[in-house]
Amino acid sequence: MASRPHFVAADAGSTDAGPFALGMGVCAFPREAILRDVAILLRQTCPAKVPLLIGSVGTGGADIHVDWFMEIVREVAREEGLQLKVAEIRAEQSRDFLVDQLRQGRIRALDPAPHLDEATLQRSVRIVGMMGIEPLQAALDEGVDLIVAGRCSDPALYAAVPIRMGLPAGLAWHVGKAVECGTSVCEKPGPGVVVGAIRPHEAIIRPLGPELRCTTQSVAAHSLYENGDPFLFPEASGVLDIQEATYEQVDETSVRIRGSRFVPAAQHTVKLEGAELVGYQSILVGGVRDPFILAEFDTWLGKVAERVHGSVERVYGKSLQALGARIDYHVYGRNGVMGALEPRRDSVPHEVGIVVEATAPDQVTATALAQLTRQPLLHQPTSKWKGSITGFACLHNPAVIERGPVCAFNLHHVVLPATPLSMFRTTITTLHGVEHATV
Numbered sequence: 001m002a003s004r005p006h007f008v009a010a011d012a013g014s015t016d017a018g019p020f021a022l023g024m025g026v027c028a029f030p031r032e033a034i035l036r037d038v039a040i041l042l043r044q045t046c047p048a049k050v051p052l053l054i055g056s057v058g059t060g061g062a063d064i065h066v067d068w069f070m071e072i073v074r075e076v077a078r079e080e081g082l083q084l085k086v087a088e089i090r091a092e093q094s095r096d097f098l099v100d101q102l103r104q105g106r107i108r109a110l111d112p113a114p115h116l117d118e119a120t121l122q123r124s125v126r127i128v129g130m131m132g133i134e135p136l137q138a139a140l141d142e143g144v145d146l147i148v149a150g151r152c153s154d155p156a157l158y159a160a161v162p163i164r165m166g167l168p169a170g171l172a173w174h175v176g177k178a179v180e181c182g183t184s185v186c187e188k189p190g191p192g193v194v195v196g197a198i199r200p201h202e203a204i205i206r207p208l209g210p211e212l213r214c215t216t217q218s219v220a221a222h223s224l225y226e227n228g229d230p231f232l233f234p235e236a237s238g239v240l241d242i243q244e245a246t247y248e249q250v251d252e253t254s255v256r257i258r259g260s261r262f263v264p265a266a267q268h269t270v271k272l273e274g275a276e277l278v279g280y281q282s283i284l285v286g287g288v289r290d291p292f293i294l295a296e297f298d299t300w301l302g303k304v305a306e307r308v309h310g311s312v313e314r315v316y317g318k319s320l321q322a323l324g325a326r327i328d329y330h331v332y333g334r335n336g337v338m339g340a341l342e343p344r345r346d347s348v349p350h351e352v353g354i355v356v357e358a359t360a361p362d363q364v365t366a367t368a369l370a371q372l373t374r375q376p377l378l379h380q381p382t383s384k385w386k387g388s389i390t391g392f393a394c395l396h397n398p399a400v401i402e403r404g405p406v407c408a409f410n411l412h413h414v415v416l417p418a419t420p421l422s423m424f425r426t427t428i429t430t431l432h433g434v435e436h437a438t439v
Helices: 018-025 030-050 063-080 093-105 116-124 133-140 154-164 169-179 216-224 291-295 297-316 363-379
Strands: 010-011 052-059 082-090 107-109 122-130 148-149 195-196 201-208 232-235 238-241 244-251 255-260 261-266 268-288 328-330 351-359 400-409 413-416 424-430 436-437
Touching: 010 030, 010 154, 018 052, 018 122, 018 268, 018 400, 030 052, 030 063, 052 063, 052 413, 063 082, 063 148, 063 424, 082 133, 082 268, 093 107, 093 116, 093 122, 116 268, 122 232, 133 148, 133 154, 133 424, 154 169, 154 232, 169 195, 169 216, 169 232, 169 238, 169 255, 169 261, 201 413, 216 244, 216 255, 268 363, 291 297, 291 328, 297 328, 297 363, 328 363, 351 363, 363 400
Parallel strands: 010 052, 052 148, 082 148
Antiparallel strands: 082 424, 107 413, 122 268, 195 201, 201 255, 232 238, 238 261, 244 255, 268 351, 268 400, 268 413, 328 351, 424 436
């Protein structure tokens, strides 16, 4: 706060954690950690009258996440005796609204996108729209101390205030892109914060924290990552173009950025993220160190799978496919990370780990399918050994672990909204320490 910032922002969500948080309405981080961070931020920003913007709260940014986050804010305000004017901006979209938009041809696919029809929308547990800077700026116009935003573009959290102040949009969006992951923009990330200073013709990125240092390479690298095109970043209201951007070392820890541009879009768009329940899952974890098995591993595992399929058909009278189920074998040490893209598949490791993943329409079936894999894994013979073998070691006992419901992302599309604000709902609430009232 000694830097006297015009605002403080924190990106609290992402799709990086996978679809479960959005689908099941939970946060990927413990409540205690969020409570601690919110308390630290509000203790500093509230007395200083510096707006605090927090976006994509609760990881998924759906309404249930906003409600959950606001409970934490109320707890902090009560315990700290803070008076806060809070804007809650909700980004969850109704299925009926989206069906109507689809029928009107106002939903477009991004590349690549899964098939979308009305059934897809109806199957979705939750769908959120990713807001740009406009809903944030509208909330700031109300003089709020804190913005609790649902799903939000990461850089928009940091670009909204500078653009509202009349500073160049290109630099504002570029700074947002650089600082959205905190000290990940540094040469060696660690505890601390990152300060972005935006002026009419330049921006300075400066980390604050022990042994933190930004370099031209670290800032440029973080600017280029995580997008299909490393130089052009689509946002709701246009495209950040950093093809002509330059990076200059200002001092030991700070980097100057110049030359970034923002090209406004002819049509505002709101990206959709949806999650649907795809079944229930049970897993079994174990390992193989037998050199005879490893020497003919693909053949051996293929025979295991054949035996399991046979067991399924004998027990259920139908195939896995007819059950609406599947069993996947992830082999770590061979191709567990890269899958079919693994270039070193021919090498024989000294041991491998196997995670068997059974997915079915209900938990009971998923668990039963995982249980049917254990015996074939334990005793499937090899061509080099006569008699019974036990070549697979289970990590746990009981061996099968129930994972519960599993979700999948099912949208990669944008809506053409009536206005940049029309898909988002803002409520202004004033908290008065122990007591609070909604106005």
